[in-house]
Amino acid sequence: MTQNNKALLKTDIPGPKPLRIGGNIGTRFAFSLDRVQSVMDLYTHFGHIAAMVAHDTRRVFAFGPIFNHQILSNPKLFHVVPFLKAPANSALERLGHGLIMMNGDEHTYYRSLMQPSFHKQAIESYHHDIVNLTVSMLDSWERKESVWIVEEMRSLTIGIANKILFGIDKTIVQSSIGKDFQRWLQLITRPSTILFPINTLPFPYAKMLAFSSVLEQNVIALMHQKSSKNTNDVLSILLSSAKTSDESPSFLDLVGQVATLFLASYETTTNALVWTMLLLTQHPEIMHNVIAEIQSVCGQSPIEPLHVRSLPYLGSIIKESLRLLPPAIYSHRLTTEDCFLGDYHIPEGSRVSYSPYVTHRMADLYEEPRRFDPLRWESINPSPYEYLPFGAGARMCIGSGLAITQLTIILAMIIQRYSWKLPLNAKAHYQVLVSLGIKEDISLKLEKPTTATISQPIQGTIRRLVDFPA
Numbered sequence: 001m002t003q004n005n006k007a008l009l010k011t012d013i014p015g016p017k018p019l020r021i022g023g024n025i026g027t028r029f030a031f032s033l034d035r036v037q038s039v040m041d042l043y044t045h046f047g048h049i050a051a052m053v054a055h056d057t058r059r060v061f062a063f064g065p066i067f068n069h070q071i072l073s074n075p076k077l078f079h080v081v082p083f084l085k086a087p088a089n090s091a092l093e094r095l096g097h098g099l100i101m102m103n104g105d106e107h108t109y110y111r112s113l114m115q116p117s118f119h120k121q122a123i124e125s126y127h128h129d130i131v132n133l134t135v136s137m138l139d140s141w142e143r144k145e146s147v148w149i150v151e152e153m154r155s156l157t158i159g160i161a162n163k164i165l166f167g168i169d170k171t172i173v174q175s176s177i178g179k180d181f182q183r184w185l186q187l188i189t190r191p192s193t194i195l196f197p198i199n200t201l202p203f204p205y206a207k208m209l210a211f212s213s214v215l216e217q218n219v220i221a222l223m224h225q226k227s228s229k230n231t232n233d234v235l236s237i238l239l240s241s242a243k244t245s246d247e248s249p250s251f252l253d254l255v256g257q258v259a260t261l262f263l264a265s266y267e268t269t270t271n272a273l274v275w276t277m278l279l280l281t282q283h284p285e286i287m288h289n290v291i292a293e294i295q296s297v298c299g300q301s302p303i304e305p306l307h308v309r310s311l312p313y314l315g316s317i318i319k320e321s322l323r324l325l326p327p328a329i330y331s332h333r334l335t336t337e338d339c340f341l342g343d344y345h346i347p348e349g350s351r352v353s354y355s356p357y358v359t360h361r362m363a364d365l366y367e368e369p370r371r372f373d374p375l376r377w378e379s380i381n382p383s384p385y386e387y388l389p390f391g392a393g394a395r396m397c398i399g400s401g402l403a404i405t406q407l408t409i410i411l412a413m414i415i416q417r418y419s420w421k422l423p424l425n426a427k428a429h430y431q432v433l434v435s436l437g438i439k440e441d442i443s444l445k446l447e448k449p450t451t452a453t454i455s456q457p458i459q460g461t462i463r464r465l466v467d468f469p470a
Ligand code: HEM
Pocket: 099, 100, 101, 111, 260, 261, 264, 265, 266, 268, 269, 272, 326, 327, 328, 331, 332, 388, 389, 390, 391, 392, 394, 395, 396, 397, 398, 399, 400, 402, 403
C-alpha cells in the first residue's frame, strides 16, 4: 500500500468503549463472558468492521461475505496464530504444530500429504467402521429408557476418531490415546493454563507441559506400531505418503498432525450431533418428515454408502443445523503486513477474525435467520463465503467430507431405531470451549420411531440464539 493510500484510510474503528473501571482489559473481559452474544452484538451495533475495543486495531472483527473472501483467500497476508505459548523445542510446541497452526509452504506441503486420507474413496472406506460403532452404541440403548446425549455422542465420536484416524478399536479406547488427548485438551483449554504460562509446579501450565511429554511419547509409540502394519486408517495413509515424499518427515515432525486431527474432529462433530438432535425435539413436523424419508430410502436395512447421498432432507437438516449453530463461532488471523479492510487501515501484527456464526445470521443472506428451517435449502444456494461452517479457501476444513458423512450415517441410524424427547424443564445453556456446545448434559427420553411426538419446550440460554416455534 502506498503512503498516499494509507493516509486516506481511517483508523478509528468503531467498537465498545474501554470500561470506566478496567479500561481496555475490562472491555475485553466483558466480551469473553459470552463470546457468542458479544460477537453478534459487535456486528449489530458497529457494522461490518468492528474492534473489540473502540479504535484498537490490535483486535478487529470483519463480518460478511466480502470480508470472509478477503481474509480467507489471502493466507499469505492473514496468517494463523498459535493460541498457546509453548517453550521452544518442547513436546507442547510439537503437539501444537499441526496443519491448523501452519502457514506458507509448510502448510501447503502438509496439507497435500494429508489430502489422500480425506479423498472420497478413503471416506467411503471408513463407512463400515462408522456404521459398526454406531450399531454398538444403539444396541446399548436397548436396555435404557433415556440417555445422556452429550456423553453418548462424545464417546461415539471419540470411538470413531480412534478407529478411523488411528485404527484403534473401541475396546482399547479406555486406556488409549483417545483418553490422553481428551485430558490434554482439558489441560490446554483451562483459563488458568492460558492466563499463567508459568513453568513451575504446582502451576497448571507446568503440569500441562509434563503431560504433553507423556502424550508425545504415546503418539510416537503408536506411529511405530502403525508403520509395521498395513491398516486402513488416516494415520497409516499419512505415514505411507510421508515415506514416499521427498522431504520424508520424521515421526517427531508428524506428532502435531496427529494431535490436530484428533482435536479438530471429535468435539466439533459431537456438538453438531447434539445440536441437531436438540433442534429436532423442538420441530416435530421436521422430525416426522425425516423419519419418513429414512424409512422410504433405507427401511430397516443397514445404511450403505449410496444412502448417504440419497437422503436430501436429512442433508438439509444437517446443513441448516450447521448454519444456525456452527461449531466454529469465529476464527483469528494475524496480519503479516499493513493492509486495509473496507475503509480502515489495519497495521501489521493485528488480529483479525472472520465469523461463520455472524455471517449465517445476516438477514440479507438468510430470511428469518434465527429460525431452524431445513426447507430454505430448496431455494437458496449461497456462495462458499456466505455459508462457511467449515471455513473456506485454502485452509477450509480438510475433514468436512468426513464430518458430513459421519453426521449423516449417525443421525440416519439413530432415526431408524428411535425417536427422542426432552424431559420436563430441560435446559440447554450454550458455551464455547473450543467450539459451540452445551454446558450441562441433557438426558433424552428414548421412544420407538413410530411418529414424532411433541416435546417439551427447551429452556436455557439457547433461546437467545434460536427462535423456536411458539
Ligand atoms: C462438524 C464438524 C467440523 C466442523 C464444524 C469443522 C470446522 C472447521 C473450520 C471452521 C475450520 C477452519 C478454521 C479456520 O479457518 O481457522 C476447520 C479446519 C480444520 N479441520 Fe475441521 N471441522 C469439523 C470436523 C473435522 C474433522 C472430522 C476433521 C479431521 C478428521 C477436521 C480437521 C480439520 C483440520 C486438520 C483443519 C485445518 C485445515 C487447514 O488449516 O488446512 N475437522 N474445521
